[in-house]
Amino acid sequence: MHQPASTIDHVFHALGDATRRAIVVQLGRGPASVSELATPLPISLAAVVQHVQVLEASGLVATRKQGRVRTCSLIPNTLLEAERWLAQRRALWEGRLERLEALMQVRTSIDHAATTAPVDAATEEEPA
Amino acid sequence: MHQPASTIDHVFHALGDATRRAIVVQLGRGPASVSELATPLPISLAAVVQHVQVLEASGLVATRKQGRVRTCSLIPNTLLEAERWLAQRRALWEGRLERLEALMQVRTSIDHAATTAPVDAATEEEPA
DNA sequence: ACAAAAGTCAAGTCGTTACTTAACTGTTGG
DNA sequence: CCAACAGTTAAGTAACGACTTGACTTTTGT
Numbered sequence A, B: 001m002h003q004p005a006s007t008i009d010h011v012f013h014a015l016g017d018a019t020r021r022a023i024v025v026q027l028g029r030g031p032a033s034v035s036e037l038a039t040p041l042p043i044s045l046a047a048v049v050q051h052v053q054v055l056e057a058s059g060l061v062a063t064r065k066q067g068r069v070r071t072c073s074l075i076p077n078t079l080l081e082a083e084r085w086l087a088q089r090r091a092l093w094e095g096r097l098e099r100l101e102a103l104m105q106v107r108t109s110i111d112h113a114a115t116t117a118p119v120d121a122a123t124e125e126e127p128a
Numbered sequence C: 001a002c003a004a005a006a007g008t009c010a011a012g013t014c015g016t017t018a019c020t021t022a023a024c025t026g027t028t029g030g
Numbered sequence D: 001c002c003a004a005c006a007g008t009t010a011a012g013t014a015a016c017g018a019c020t021t022g023a024c025t026t027t028t029g030t
Helices: A007-015 A018-028 A033-039 A045-058 A077-113 B007-015 B018-028 B033-036 B045-058 B076-114
Strands: A061-066 A069-074 B060-066 B070-075
Touching: A007 A077, A007 B018, A018 A033, A018 A045, A018 A061, A018 A069, A018 B076, A033 A045, A033 A069, A033 B007, A033 B070, A045 A061, A045 A069, A045 B007, A061 B045, A069 B007, A069 B060, A069 B076, A077 B018, A077 B033, A077 B076, B007 B018, B007 B045, B007 B076, B018 B033, B018 B045, B018 B060, B018 B070, B033 B070, B045 B070
Parallel strands: none
Antiparallel strands: A061 A069, B060 B070
């Protein structure tokens, strides 16, 4: 699994780098030129340009060039997509938990009633 | 910026790999052993073990070993932390947008009233 | 017109990381 | 007891990714 695939792949790969996240943080405060982004960073301008390219390819930032200055800004919707990806995994897992806890409730309240009874909901092998 | 720093750094770095995300997806459906995680993947068991170690170090998954089988499960709270990081960037940005739009409203409704008036809110240099 | 500013592009270096194979440790069913 | 199972560890390889330097282009202020 060494090749990039979906958009979400690009997004998370882009966010996987600390410098790029620093750039995202900065852009959260508002649009900025490449040089402005570079100023607080301990790397060369050229390196920042490369990071911006990665961020742009991932759909996390948009850039527009006017004259000699390229202005970068966040695309919040892509942030949202990443959020949703995470939220979905979490929701699935927490859904499972809830079902398990519900099952525990039933088990402990009925308890001795039916030890061999088919309490088979939500353990393994979901239908789809 | 080549060294890992905060927890969030570990988390996003872990999520930056497609194979690891596939594992997270799988674990979203419920706990699984290392072998179970490995089955659908086109890589060796040893490689999967390494990925699991990265995920565990990042705080995204917890593992427990019973007998010879190590069972892995998601830690939803870490997912939530990552979600919040993204949500915060987005909120900041969208807050800016709202303020800008509000400003536009004012500008276009008042319009010619005071071209030289100090409408200086939310443009540059936030206090803290 | 010219120099500085703001990027861009192309190589090339170097550390990191994903992966493999192979040898090894514990565990479990028969 | 022993064979298969589940995983672990170590060492090595190959590719990737972050970064640098240097040469070049375009724009802008004076």
